[in-house]
Amino acid sequence: MTVGGSIEWRRRWRVASLVACGLAVEAVVAMGLAWADQAAVQGSGASGEQTAALWAKAAWRLLERGDARAAGQAFAAAGQVTGERAELLVGAALASDRLGDEEGGLRRLNRALELDNESAAAHRVAGFWAERRGDVREALGHYQAAIRLDPNDADVRDRLASVRPAVRFEETLDRLYAPHFVVQFRGDRDRATARVAADRLEVAYTRVGELLLAFPDGAVPVLLYPGDDLAGATDSPRWVRGLFDGRIHVAADAVRDAGARDALLVHEYTHAVVHRLSHGRAPTWLQEGLALYCERRLAGTGRSDRSDRHRGGMVSPASTASLADRPSEEVSRAYRESESMVDALAARYGRERIHRLLRALSSADRFDTAFEASMGEPFHVFEARVLAERRRPAGPRVESAASRGK
Ligand SMILES: [Zn+2]
DSSP states (O other): OOSGGGHHHHHHHHHHHHHHHHHHHHHHHHHHHHHHHHHHHHTTTSHHHHHHHHHHHHHHHHHHHTOHHHHHHHHHHHHHHHOOOHHHHHHHHHHHHHTTOHHHHHHHHHHHHHHOTTOHHHHHHHHHHHHHHTOHHHHHHHHHHHHHHOTTOHHHHHHHHHHHHHHHHHHTSEEEEOSSEEEEEOTGGGHHHHHHHHHHHHHHHHHHHHHHTOOOOSOEEEEEEOTTHHHHHHTOOTTOOEEESSSEEEEHHHHHOTTTHHHHHHHHHHHHHHHHHHTTOSOHHHHHHHHHHHHHHHHOOOTTTTGGGSOSOOBOTTTOOBOTTSOHHHHHHHHHHHHHHHHHHHHHHOHHHHHHHHHHHHHOSSHHHHHHHHHSSOHHHHHHHHHHHHHOOSSOOHHHHTTOOO
């Protein structure tokens, strides 16, 4: 298969991986409610069964409403009456995941599959989660099982259509294993570049880790694209040299550019760390601002001067309005604002509390709640102070001066 032929699946993969988690929850809640109703009817003779069915129904409703903590407790209550059951474990797994406990979620999901390897819902969720991790091969196996058990599942059918060619494409890539990264590349020409990428990423691992106080376990997947393939394969503008969507995607040419590669790799790796700490729940301004913050400190890049390398989808910190598909100067301004917000955050609260904020975001329902719990004051107070500083006509900006590099 040519790389050009992979454009369509890449684009669909990218969009799908963003919505995969939401799809998994929504449809599985409906399945869970149907199970609970069925259990209530079947168990009407036995009081314990009916109690469990009521707990299960309440649990699925709570999950549907987004109250994952209460849902987890209700699933546990149902399980105490009936003993371990696959359908309850799938619900408990979704609740754990929603609370930011990905590991606990996966453990419960695997247990559900052990108990009942014929659970379409369990395979469905396992497929979405594998795809989210970038493990398209494992996703394929679960989707195949799910569609065999429930041939009418249109979401799974759609995911299968995307994942099949993805698996075939990745089979054509070679892999290079580093302690914290797996770099996939094509052909001998890019082997040396993959080695350079892995070495520089290992340096970024240590140095970004020191800034964000985080040294994640496991290996981050990295895809290295020959020529102009990155833009086509990820449906990005031509000027994009790298992006992060659960995996790091970089152009091999950009890695061969010794003057630019560290900035690029530090930037994309910072996205990976922020994603890991916050479980993908950091607002876009914070993700981009932190990436630029680390990039500037570790690679000496000037303020936001590489920001338009990135694609749209940014969020302006002040308005939180989406800037996707806006003119490029507006996008650049959003990057500059994101960067100065993060400078102000670092100057006022320090890196340890930023770390705490990212962790809090992984399980908080709202950004404001996580912010106040981590920083000790509401976000609007901080934001108003930053805006007031910005309006000040002359003189040093006290808040961000300390953290501003030259
Ligand atoms: Zn970025």
